[in-house]
Amino acid sequence: MSAVISVDRRREFLVGSGVTRGIAVGRAHLLAPSELDVRQYTIERRDAVHEIGRLTTAFNVVREELDELKAGIAPGAPSEVLAFLDLHRLILADALLTDAPRDLIRGRLINAEWALTIQLEELVKQFDAIDDEYLRERSTDVRQVVERVINALAGGRPTRVAITKPLALGERLILIAEDLAPADVLHLRGRADVDLAGFVTELGGPTSHTAILARSLGLPAVVGAERARSIIQEGDLVVIDADFDAVIVNPSDDELKAFGRRVRDEGEHRIQLRKLKGRMSRTKDAIAIELLANIELPEDARDALEAGADGIGLFRSEFLFMDRDELPSEDEQYAAYATVARVMKGKPVVIRTLDIGADKVLNETARESLGMGRGAPRPESNPALGLRAIRYCLAYPELFLTQLRAILRASEVGTVRILIPMLAHMHEVEQALSFVARAKEQLRERKQKFDGRIQIGGMVEVPAAALSVPQFVGRLKFLSIGTNDLIQYTLAIDRADSSVAHLYDHLHPAVLRLISQTIKGCIKARVPVSVCGELAGELEMTELLLGMGLRQFSMHPSQILLVKERLFELSTKDAARLAARVLRESDPTKIKAALVRASRSKSA
Numbered sequence: 001m002s003a004v005i006s007v008d009r010r011r012e013f014l015v016g017s018g019v020t021r022g023i024a025v026g027r028a029h030l031l032a033p034s035e036l037d038v039r040q041y042t043i044e045r046r047d048a049v050h051e052i053g054r055l056t057t058a059f060n061v062v063r064e065e066l067d068e069l070k071a072g073i074a075p076g077a078p079s080e081v082l083a084f085l086d087l088h089r090l091i092l093a094d095a096l097l098t099d100a101p102r103d104l105i106r107g108r109l110i111n112a113e114w115a116l117t118i119q120l121e122e123l124v125k126q127f128d129a130i131d132d133e134y135l136r137e138r139s140t141d142v143r144q145v146v147e148r149v150i151n152a153l154a155g156g157r158p159t160r161v162a163i164t165k166p167l168a169l170g171e172r173l174i175l176i177a178e179d180l181a182p183a184d185v186l187h188l189r190g191r192a193d194v195d196l197a198g199f200v201t202e203l204g205g206p207t208s209h210t211a212i213l214a215r216s217l218g219l220p221a222v223v224g225a226e227r228a229r230s231i232i233q234e235g236d237l238v239v240i241d242a243d244f245d246a247v248i249v250n251p252s253d254d255e256l257k258a259f260g261r262r263v264r265d266e267g268e269h270r271i272q273l274r275k276l277k278g279r280m281s282r283t284k285d286a287i288a289i290e291l292l293a294n295i296e297l298p299e300d301a302r303d304a305l306e307a308g309a310d311g312i313g314l315f316r317s318e319f320l321f322m323d324r325d326e327l328p329s330e331d332e333q334y335a336a337y338a339t340v341a342r343v344m345k346g347k348p349v350v351i352r353t354l355d356i357g358a359d360k361v362l363n364e365t366a367r368e369s370l371g372m373g374r375g376a377p378r379p380e381s382n383p384a385l386g387l388r389a390i391r392y393c394l395a396y397p398e399l400f401l402t403q404l405r406a407i408l409r410a411s412e413v414g415t416v417r418i419l420i421p422m423l424a425h426m427h428e429v430e431q432a433l434s435f436v437a438r439a440k441e442q443l444r445e446r447k448q449k450f451d452g453r454i455q456i457g458g459m460v461e462v463p464a465a466a467l468s469v470p471q472f473v474g475r476l477k478f479l480s481i482g483t484n485d486l487i488q489y490t491l492a493i494d495r496a497d498s499s500v501a502h503l504y505d506h507l508h509p510a511v512l513r514l515i516s517q518t519i520k521g522c523i524k525a526r527v528p529v530s531v532c533g534e535l536a537g538e539l540e541m542t543e544l545l546l547g548m549g550l551r552q553f554s555m556h557p558s559q560i561l562l563v564k565e566r567l568f569e570l571s572t573k574d575a576a577r578l579a580a581r582v583l584r585e586s587d588p589t590k591i592k593a594a595l596v597r598a599s600r601s602k603s604a
C-alpha cells in the first residue's frame with residue numbers, strides 16, 4: 001500500500017515498504033519508465049536470418065555485460081549478489097527465451113523486438129498463474145532480462161542507468177524508478193563517478209530480488225512507493241527514511257539537520273552495539289538471559305553467530321521443502337541440519353519439524369509425490385485451520401520419519417533439539433514422541449549414530465496448547481511460544497489477511513494472559529520455555545516478557561544486539577511489577593501506553 005501526503009508545494013512525503021534499515025540523503029535521478037515500448041514491424045522472409053542474427057548478438061551483448069559485472073564483484077560481497085547475476089544469466093540462456101522468439105521471427109515474420117515481447121507476455125502470464133508469491137515475483141526477473149536484450153537490440157548498453165547530469169562534488173545519488181533490476185543496482189554501485197545512497201521504486205514488494213539485494217548490500221531503499229516518478233523530479237533533494245517506510249522530497253533545512261543527527265546517532269549506535277557481541281546477556285540485576293536466533297536456511301546460521309546468538313531457537317525447516325518439485329531426501333536434510341549444528345559449534349540448535357500448510361505450501365508436484373495420504377482435498381476452505389504442521393506430518397508418516405531420522409543423525413555433530421509445531425492435543429504429543437522412537441529404532445537397525453538423549457519440545461501456538469501446559473510439560477522437555485500463531489488462533493485473525501490486520505493485536509489481554517500462563521506453567525514444572533514469535537525481538541515487549549518470567553528469547557538475528565542492550569537496562573523486579581500491572585489491565589490502549597512509557601524511560 002502506498003500513500004502520498006502533500007505538505008506544501010515543494011515538500012512531499014511518500015510511503016512504501018522500507019527494505020533496509022537506515023536513512024539515505026541524495027539527489028534524485030529518475031529512470032525512464034521500464035514499460036517495454038518497442039517498435040513492431042513485419043519483415044521479408046529473406047530478412048529472417050538477419051533478424052535472428054540481431055537477436056543472437058543482443059543476447060551475447062547482455063551475457064557479456066552480466067559476466068563483466070560478475071567479474072567486477074569484490075571478494076567478500078554478499079552471496080546474493082552473485083546469485084542474482086547467475087539467475088539472470090540462467091534466464092538469458094533458457095530455451096523459452098532464446099528459441100521461442102526465433103521461431104516467432106521465422107513463423108510470423110516479425111522483428112526481433114516484437115518476437116521477444118510476445119514471448120515475454122506469454123511467460124509473464126504463466127508466472128501470474130503461479131500460487132507461490134515468491135515464484136510469481138520472479139516474472140520481474142524475466143522482464144528485466146528481456147528489457148536488457150531490447151536495449152541491446154537498440155544498439156545501446158543493456159544497462160538502463162545513464163547518468164547524464166553530473167552530481168556536485170560529495171553529492172550522493174538516489175535512484176527513482178518504476179522498478180529496478182539487480183544488475184542496474186550493481187552497475188551503479190560499481191561506478192567510480194557515482195555514489196549510490198539508496199533507491200525508491202514504484203513497484204516491488206519486500207521479497208523482490210532487488211529488495212533482497214538492497215538489504216544484503218545495506219542500501220536504504222523504499223519499494224512500492226506509488227507515483228514516485230510523478231512526485232519526485234530530477235535533481236530533487238530526497239531523504240529515504242527506510243526505518244519508517246518513508247521518502248521525503250525536498251526536506252526543510254531543519255528536517256535535514258534532524259536527519260543528519262539521526263544518521264550520526266545510528267552510526268554510533270551500531271558501533272556501540274557491536275561491542276556487546278561478546279558480552280553475556282544479562283539484566284541490570286545480573287539475571288542471565290538466553291538470546292537465540294530464528295533462521296530459515298542453513299546459510300542464516302552464520303548471521304546468527306555473527307550477531308552473538310546463544311544458539312538457534314527456531315530453525316524453520318520447511319524452507320528446505322518449499323519452491324521445489326522434489327522433496328529433500330534424508331541425506332540432503334541431514335547435510336543442512338548438520339551444517340547448522342557445526343556452524344553453531346555446540347550451541348543449542350532447535351530444529352522445528354516441518355510446518356507446512358496455511359501460507360507455506362509445497363509445490364503441486366511435491367504434493368503429488370506424497371500421494372493422497374489422508375490429505376485434505378485441495379483447495380482447503382480454511383488452510384490455517386486445516387492440515388498444517390504436526391497434522392501434516394502425522395498424515396504423511398514417511399515424510400515425518402525421513403525428517404526425524406535426518407535430525408537425529410545431525411544430533412551427533414552438535415546440540416540438536418527437536419521442536420514439534422502446532423500441537424493442540426495430548427494425543428498429538430504422544431504420536432510425535434512415538435514417531436521419534438520409531439525413527440531412532442530405524443537408525444539403530446541401520447547402525448547409524450544419534451544422540452539418544454535428544455530433547456523433544458513442543459510449540460505453543462494455539463490456545464488449546466497454552467491451556468494444556470501442565471499436561472504437555474509432563475511429556476516434553478521444553479516449550480516454545482509461537483506468538484505469531486498464538487495471536488492468530490486466539491483472536492481468529494488470519495495473519496496473512498490485510499483486511500483484518502488491524503484486529504491482529506498482540507496486546508489483547510487474552511493473548512497476554514495465555515503467554516503469561518504458559519511461562520508460569522513451565523517455571524512451575526521447571527521446564528525451559530522460550531518465545532520464538534516476532535514479539536521476542538520487539539523492544540517494546542522485552543520488559544513485559546521478562547516480567548512474565550521469560551528467560552529465553554528467540555528472534556531474527558538482526559534484533560539480538562538491540563534486545564541485549566535493552567536487557568542490560570532492565571531489572572527483573574521492575575519488570576515483574578510492570579507485568580503484574582499490565583496483566584490486571586483489560587484495555588489494550590492502556591496496556592500499549594504503559595509499555596511505551598516503560599520503553600521510552602529506558603531508551604531516554
Ligand code: PEP
Pocket residue numbers: 314316355461481482483484485486532533534
Ligand atoms: C510463530 O507462530 O510464532 C512462529 C514462530 O512460527 P511461524 O511464524 O513460523 O509460524
Ligand code: MG
Pocket residue numbers: 461482484485
Ligand atoms: Mg507458527
